[in-house]
Amino acid sequence: MKERTLLVIGHGMVAQRLLERLVARDRHPYTRIEVLSAEAVPAYNRVLLSSVLAGEASLEAITLQPSNWFRTHSIRLHPDAPVTGIDPQRQVVTIANGQHFDYDDLVIATGARPASLKLEGEHLEGVFTFRDVRDTEKLLNMSQRHRRAVVIGGGFLGLEAAEGLRQQGMSVTVIHRSSHLLNRQLDATAGRLLEEALEARGIHSITGETPRGLVGQRRVRAVELADETLISTDLVVLAAGIIPNADFARQAGIACERGILVNRQLKTSVPNIYALGECCQLGEQTFGLVEPGYQQADVLAHVLCGEAAAFEPSQVATRLKISGIPIFSCGQAKPGPDTESVIWQDHDSARYCHLLLRDNRLAGAVLFGETQDGPWYFDQLQQQRDLSAYRQQLAFGAAYCDAG
Numbered sequence: 001m002k003e004r005t006l007l008v009i010g011h012g013m014v015a016q017r018l019l020e021r022l023v024a025r026d027r028h029p030y031t032r033i034e035v036l037s038a039e040a041v042p043a044y045n046r047v048l049l050s051s052v053l054a055g056e057a058s059l060e061a062i063t064l065q066p067s068n069w070f071r072t073h074s075i076r077l078h079p080d081a082p083v084t085g086i087d088p089q090r091q092v093v094t095i096a097n098g099q100h101f102d103y104d105d106l107v108i109a110t111g112a113r114p115a116s117l118k119l120e121g122e123h124l125e126g127v128f129t130f131r132d133v134r135d136t137e138k139l140l141n142m143s144q145r146h147r148r149a150v151v152i153g154g155g156f157l158g159l160e161a162a163e164g165l166r167q168q169g170m171s172v173t174v175i176h177r178s179s180h181l182l183n184r185q186l187d188a189t190a191g192r193l194l195e196e197a198l199e200a201r202g203i204h205s206i207t208g209e210t211p212r213g214l215v216g217q218r219r220v221r222a223v224e225l226a227d228e229t230l231i232s233t234d235l236v237v238l239a240a241g242i243i244p245n246a247d248f249a250r251q252a253g254i255a256c257e258r259g260i261l262v263n264r265q266l267k268t269s270v271p272n273i274y275a276l277g278e279c280c281q282l283g284e285q286t287f288g289l290v291e292p293g294y295q296q297a298d299v300l301a302h303v304l305c306g307e308a309a310a311f312e313p314s315q316v317a318t319r320l321k322i323s324g325i326p327i328f329s330c331g332q333a334k335p336g337p338d339t340e341s342v343i344w345q346d347h348d349s350a351r352y353c354h355l356l357l358r359d360n361r362l363a364g365a366v367l368f369g370e371t372q373d374g375p376w377y378f379d380q381l382q383q384q385r386d387l388s389a390y391r392q393q394l395a396f397g398a399a400y401c402d403a404g
C-alpha cells in the first residue's frame with residue numbers, strides 16, 4: 001500500500017469522533033495518522049466540564065479514550081503541540097516549538113475560543129474563561145479560596161458556569177445583555193421562570209445590562225455597569241459567545257469568514273485540507289454544539305475514504321445541564337408573523353410549555369419544569385407531521401395525543 005499520512009490539527013470531541021469513525025472501518029487509506037493538540041491531555045468530553053466544575057464528575061471520568069486505544073490503532077498523539085502555521089504548497093504544518101509535520105491529507109478541527117467583550121480590565125488577574133480543562137481547574141481552585149463570582153453571559157455556558165461555582169460554595173451573579181436569560185433558546189416567560197429558579201438557589205441575575213468595564217489594580221475587584229453601579233467580586237467568568245479558531249488557516253490562504261469555509265464534503269478552498277466542528281463555516285452557518293460536529297465527522301470519514309457523502313445541517317434540540325431545572329428547547333423559540341402559539345402553564349408547579357405551530361406543523365417548542373416529552377416534540381418538528389387532529393391535547397404531550 002502507498003504511504004499516506006493523515007494529519008489532524010486539534011484533538012477535541014469532533015476530531016476524536018472522526019478518528020473513531022475511520023478506525024472502525026475495515027480499511028482506510030492512511031498508513032500514518034498523527035494528531036497535533038494544543039492541550040496537554042487527550043480528547044475529553046468538553047460538554048461535561050460543567051459537571052466537573054459542579055463537582056459531579058472527575059476529569060479522569062470524562063476522558064474519551066484511554067492511551068492504549070491510540071496505540072492499538074497506531075495513532076500518534078502530540079500533546080502541547082499548538083499549530084502556528086500551514087504551508088499548503090509544501091504540505092507541511094509547523095507547531096510552536098518549530099517542529100514540522102508533513103501530510104497528504106490535513107484535517108483542521110481546532111474548535112472555538114471564548115469571545116472577548118473588549119472590556120477595560122479583561123486582562124486583570126481573576127478574569128477567566130470556561131472552555132477547557134485548564135480553565136476548569138483554575139475555576140475550581142479559585143472557588144476554594146474566594147467567595148464571590150460574576151459570570152458575564154446568561155447563555156448555556158454562562159449559566160452552567162454559574163451553577164458550578166455556586167455548587168462550590170460561591171455567591172454568584174450573572175449579567176446578561178438580553179432582556180431574559182437563554183434568550184436564543186427560550187421565550188420571555190420561560191426566561192423569567194428560569195431566573196426565578198436560579199434566584200431560589202442563590203444565583204442572582206441582572207438582565208438587559210452590558211458591563212462597562214472590570215475594575216481593579218492588579219486583580220479584578222468589581223464589575224461596573226453602564227449606570228456606574230459596581231458589583232464587588234473576587235472573580236469574573238467571561239461567557240459571552242465563541243469565535244472559531246481559524247487564524248492560522250486564514251494566514252495560510254485558506255478561505256475564511258468567521259470560520260474556515262467548507263463545502264458539504266468539509267473541503268476547504270485548498271486541496272487536501274478539510275475542516276470540521278466549531279472552527280468551520282458552511283454557507284452563513286457556524287456551529288456551537290457538538291451534534292453537528294459529530295455529523296460532520298461521520299461524513300468526513302466517508303469522504304476521506306473516497307466515498308460519496310454530504311453534510312446536511314439539521315435542527316438540534318438543546319437542554320440545560322443544571323440538575324433540578326429541566327429545560328428543553330428546539331426549533332424556533334419566538335413567535336413570528338406566520339406562527340400560532342399553544343401555551344400551557346401551571347403557576348403552582350412552575351411548569352410551562354410553549355409550542356409554535358406553522359400550518360399546523362411544529363415550528364418550535366420551549367419546555368420548562370417538565371421536559372420528558374421534549375424528544376417527542378423534537379420528532380414532530382423534524383418529521384413536520386400535520387398535528388391538526390391533536391391540537392386540543394398537544395400541549396400535554398405524547399401520552400395525551402396518543403389517547404386523543
Ligand SMILES: Cc1cc2nc3c(=O)[nH]c(=O)nc-3n(C[C@H](O)[C@H](O)[C@H](O)COP(=O)(O)OP(=O)(O)OC[C@H]3O[C@@H](n4cnc5c(N)ncnc54)[C@H](O)[C@@H]3O)c2cc1C
Binds near residue numbers: 009010011036130279
Ligand atoms: C463547559 C462547556 C459545556 C458545553 N456544553 C455543551 C452541551 O451541553 N451541548 C453541546 O452540544 N455542546 C456543548 N458545548 C460545546 C461543545 O463542547 C463543542 O461544540 C464541541 O466541543 C466542539 O468540538 P470541536 O472538536 O469542534 O472543538 P473542541 O472540542 O473545542 O476541540 C478543539 C481542540 O483543538 C485545539 N486547538 C485549538 N487551536 C489549536 C492549534 N492551533 N493547534 C492545535 N490544537 C488546537 C483546542 O485546544 C481543542 O483541544 C459545551 C462547551 C463547554 C466549554
